[in-house]
Amino acid sequence: MRPPRPLPEPPCPRREALARLARTTLGVTLGGRLAAAGQARAADGPKASAVITLWMLGGLSHIDTFDPKPGREEQGPTETIRTNVPGIVFGAGLRRLAAMADRLTILRALTTQTGAHEQGQYLMRTGYEPTSLVRHPSMGSWMLHATGHTGDLPGFALVGDPNHHPGCGFLDTRLSPLAVSDPDKGLQIARRPAGLPAPVLDRRLAIAQRIDRSFHARYPDAGVAAYDEMYAEAVKLLGSDDLGAFDIALEPEAVRKRYGETRFGKGCLLARRLVEAGLCAVDVDSNLWDMHFDMFQEKVFPAAIDAVDRGLSALLDDLAERGLLERTLVVLATEFGRSPRINSSGGRDHHPAVFSGLLAGAGVKGGMTHGASDERGFRPDADAITIADFNATVAAAAGLPYAKDFFAPNGRPFKIGGGGSPVREVLA
Amino acid sequence: MNLDLSGRKPDLDAAREAYDAYTDSQAPRALRKRSLDRFGYQGLVLARASELPAPLPLGHFLRQFGQSDRETIDGGRTVATVPQILAMFNGPITHAMLERGSAIAEQIADKPPGEAVDVIFLTILSRRPDAEDRSLALEAIETAEDAATGHGNVIWALLNTREFLFVQ
CATH class of the missing domain: 1.20.5 (Single alpha-helices involved in coiled-coils or other helix-helix interfaces)
Structure with missing residues (x-):
């Protein structure tokens, strides 16, 4: 097992050189506050060693879910429901989650300026705006990098389409998420009965390696090296005793029913199995949420939110029953909200100005809301938090060094979470 | 030859x-x-990528290797992933190459080992084997339980070289 390779650090970072220059010639200290924040942890409570993030891709309506505006015209046809925490009200589609609101922390004043899906999702997953110069790592890859995860299974899995995921960014390729495109099928190829017995695999790989030597000598290329790493990871994975973690068919019928026979529910169940098997991070993507048309028809929003309500509540219960919620943070996130005004097609359009997110489990408090939108759900009214702050909060809940500089191969410094400040009020 | x-x-x-x-x-x-x-094999249509309907469903061999879903401009990727390697190890496209009925398996079925090695190299790597490649491949074929297994091992090995994966 190789230890994670530290990123190369330039001999004297520009920022440090400037600071030293300022101290000696001007008698001032630059970035003192930042440096202090880097050493102090946000809070001293127990941290999450695993993070499950449920992505409501397309933009989840805040008004119909975690930030309803009962009695206002903007509320539309979605009814509201009281939760088991006095004063907190949800959209009625979340009845199961409403009964366990004492476990949830609702962030009601997330705000961004990005109203386009691709850019918004990238920002949400990395804490940084997309640029053409560098690809930023997503939170799961940061976790593996910062904690030095080792094991036969990869540390980070994605239930969804890897094409739309920033993956490991500029970090080591082996820190990228292992993608499972269909939770029902798992790592289908890894469990084929007509598979590869280890001796056959070894013999064939030995031939491949020797034939490939001249190619490697001619092309010492980073892209080629990336595939070498993936080959090593795949061989390790095939030799693992824990491959069954990817197979939700091994769960008892009753457990599968509890999560719901939906793609999202199955994704949640797979996430629990993977965290149980020791993975650090699992992203579960649901891309149903870009509801511009007829969203209040039974099969659109109500059906989709019911799947989330069932899947997420089952996940939290199941994690708690197995004692895993004490070390697992569950995040529900989206790239932006949906407009309070219902459009002429019976849907809601993109609304980046204010939207909601959810945290539950290890590292966070539960039973509270943080921030508020105005009375019509248009803009933040109190305690607005940026996407970088949100990412830094997740990083802090997982005990990651969110204020530390990590250097990309191009020498530029980046921080886990995008340089935001954690929302201390919600951290345990 | x-x-x-x-x-x-x-x-x-x-x-x-x-x-x-x-x-x-x-x-x-x-x-x-x-x-x-x-030209189907286990539910897959075996044709040129440009002749297949696009975008293919998530999880298809081409999508695994980064084909765009055509929802946004420039949506394709060229990133190395573990599922790609698993597909190369043990996926239906690799199995299609190893089994009787594939063009390559039929071509080499009755050929002496020396010729079979040439066909395999020309088919997969578009070049002839050099002396070391040849002795390696011949050894693999001659020490296998039977010719088909030996051929399969060599075909599989060449499909799993970086030389095969990258356009040069």
């Missing part, structure tokens, strides 16, 4: 037929589909 390529001819004709059927926009969809299915 002389390669006898005449055995490939019927395959080329059949491929042309399928291609014509597929590109004929007048043909009913069902008919086009049927003619493509002649």
Whole structure:
């Protein structure tokens, strides 16, 4: 097992050189506050060693879910429901989650300026705006990098389409998420009965390696090296005793029913199995949420939110029953909200100005809301938090060094979470 | 060395037929589909990527290797992932190459090992083996339980080289 390779650090970072220059010639200290924040942890409570993030891709309506505006015209046809925490009200589609609101922390004043899906999702997953110069790592890859995860299974899995995921960014390729495109099928190829017995695999790989030597000598290329790493990871994975973690068919019928026979529910169940098997991070993507048309028809929003309500509540219960919620943070996130005004097609359009997110489990408090939108759900009214702050909060809940500089191969410094400040009020 | 390529001819004709059927926009969809299915293997249509409908479903071999879902401009990726390698190890596309009925398996079935090695290298890497490659491949074929297993091991090994994966 190789230890994670530290990123190369330039001999004297520009920022440090400037600071030293300022101290000696001007008698001032630059970035003192930042440096202090880097050493102090946000809070001293127990941290999450695993993070499950449920992505409501397309933009989840805040008004119909975690930030309803009962009695206002903007509320539309979605009814509201009281939760088991006095004063907190949800959209009625979340009845199961409403009964366990004492476990949830609702962030009601997330705000961004990005109203386009691709850019918004990238920002949400990395804490940084997309640029053409560098690809930023997503939170799961940061976790593996910062904690030095080792094991036969990869540390980070994605239930969804890897094409739309920033993956490991500029970090080591082996820190990228292992993608499972269909939770029902798992790592289908890894469990084929007509598979590869280890001796056959070894013999064939030995031939491949020797034939490939001249190619490697001619092309010492980073892209080629990336595939070498993936080959090593795949061989390790095939030799693992824990491959069954990817197979939700091994769960008892009753457990599968509890999560719901939906793609999202199955994704949640797979996430629990993977965290149980020791993975650090699992992203579960649901891309149903870009509801511009007829969203209040039974099969659109109500059906989709019911799947989330069932899947997420089952996940939290199941994690708690197995004692895993004490070390697992569950995040529900989206790239932006949906407009309070219902459009002429019976849907809601993109609304980046204010939207909601959810945290539950290890590292966070539960039973509270943080921030508020105005009375019509248009803009933040109190305690607005940026996407970088949100990412830094997740990083802090997982005990990651969110204020530390990590250097990309191009020498530029980046921080886990995008340089935001954690929302201390919600951290345990 | 002389390669006898005449055995490939019927395959080329059949491929042309399928291609014509597929590109004929007048043909009913069902008919086009049927003619493509002649080149099917375990639910996969074996044809050039440019002749397959796009985007393919998530989880398809080409999507695993980064094909765009065509929802946004420039949506393709060229990133290395573990599922790609698992597909190369043990996926249906690799198995299609190893089993009787594939063009390569039929070509080499009755050839002496020396010729078989040439065919395998030319088919997969578009080059002839050098002396070391040849002795390695011959050893693999001659020490295997039977010729088909030996051929399979060499084909599999070449498919799993970086030389095969990268356009040079």
